[in-house]
Amino acid sequence: MSTLYEPLPKEFVSKTAFFDFKTPLTQALDEIAKFGAVIVTKDKAYFGVADDRVVSRKGSDKSMKFSTAVAVGRFARKLPMLDKDMSVGKAIGYFHEFSTKAMPFGDGKTVTGLVRRDAILRSILSLHLLSRAKVSDMTSMPLLAIDADATVPQAINVMSQNGVKKLAVMDKGKVYGIIVHKDIFANYARSSDRMPELTSDPISFNKVSVRDAARTDVFSIDYGSPSDNAIRQILERNVSSRLVTSNGKPVGMVSARDVFEFAAATVEKEKHTVIITGMDANGVEEYEQDMEDEVNRFVEKMDRFGTNGVSYAAINVNKVKNKGYEMRARLGFQRSGVVFATATGYGLDSTLTALLDSLFKQVKGKKEVRISGRKGADRYYAGE
Structure with a gap:
């Protein structure tokens, strides 16, 4: 694993037990103890995750009394489902936000297993994310x-x-x-x-x-x-x-x-800065968040591709007569300057797609790339 923005490795997903939400808690306790957490379903669909901490927290009063008739569904938390496109960095955020021992993993509808807390802790070590901290x-x-x-x-x-x-x-x-x-x-x-x-x-x-x-x-x-x-x-x-x-x-x-x-x-500090300008001036500000999300996904793709680390992405949108939209982009890297690209099109989505495709091709090295160095000197790198 080389960056925070790589998808979760397959080996992070582990097996667990599944229980219908009406199943008595006592019938699930052994499996909860064995796996640390189990998947709870309702009408065969994902309902939530029940782990040993939630059971101990909600399973009894201060006198440690609990009812054997209580259903395991009472202890299930409806946690977001991780999937094959989830980055390690985002998974870290989920484990922090929900303070859980395991997160469900699946395809958005069906849960196939769990990603356990230990797997993410190991990734924090392997990425040296906190190696400078005490x-x-x-x-x-x-x-x-x-x-x-x-x-x-x-x-x-x-x-x-x-x-x-x-x-x-x-x-x-x-x-x-x-x-x-x-x-x-x-x-x-x-x-x-x-x-x-x-x-x-x-x-x-x-x-x-x-x-x-x-x-x-x-x-x-x-x-x-x-x-x-x-x-x-x-x-x-x-x-x-x-x-x-x-x-x-x-x-x-x-x-x-x-x-x-x-x-x-x-991770929050290391997030890439995405700057989008020109949306308000051209009356399309309601699409700015969607565009920012798309650019963030592109930047994560660049990091997975093995670049020197994207530090920022700046995009300017301008409405042009008879051409629809013109977009200009600057993609800044931590150690290798800035890549430029432009694109025009009649729709925002199609123009942005063309712009990002152009950036990707340049970064990949299929064309000659003009890069402005840190000290302001222009550099040229030949393609493959």
Whole structure:
């Protein structure tokens, strides 16, 4: 993988289980645990994605009671479907926006599999997207913590009040472990339907200490470490977050969600600038967004083609008597100057298509290309 603008590789798509939205949650729990997420359908059409985090978040009240009769469809989120034309950069944005462990993949109508969070995290590493960043750039602070001698219901209440799903556990001023909402659900959730195999004593649950429910095999990462180290640890240890320390003291956490947020911001900064002028003057401003979208797709195509990286695309539209429209374009590259092209036509769509085709042919090198260098000197490159 060479750029953010390449389509998602086929190997990013993995198999999962499918369930009708009326299927009882209890029948889907094993598959959700196995795959991390499953596809939910309604009348055989895509309905949503249910993952283990949503199940633990919505599947019970603060007493960890849930009904075995509740349908899996209740936990499905209608996430956008990724497809074969989706770029890695755009997928990063989706994982940040929806904070999910997996996104559905298909042809726009039918889902064929899932793209998991881990696959996109690996692409962030392979693209060196965040290689210049430090863990400190992504750390969520301050660190939210609870005493080891508090009860699990108290921990759930603190999580609810602060909108988080995990807390550091402190014992006499030192980190004892981490307590995670998903673990609480997995270990203490009990049926409200009086099924013996799923029922635990509510009194004992209320008295369970955070010390007994916490993960104690906690690994930390230093505040000044390269961000890639945090991503590798999240992947290698199959966890969603790492404790961050500075001079041996806990200061915050860095999670997969933090990584996607920072990566999405980085992608946004690297987006190409598309400048379209002349639309207002010629009374066709309502088509400007459609034109900008088309030019952005073209620029992504150029990056996949292996150019030196497009830094901007500038297009001027002018209405010409007896000719319809005249368009002039300048395509700027990060390390090799600017390519020029012009096109005329009677319709906006056809003229833009001709303009972009001309640019592509020049970039591809089939014709002699006139390029204005960074220092203003004209350069000429012969075609193939």
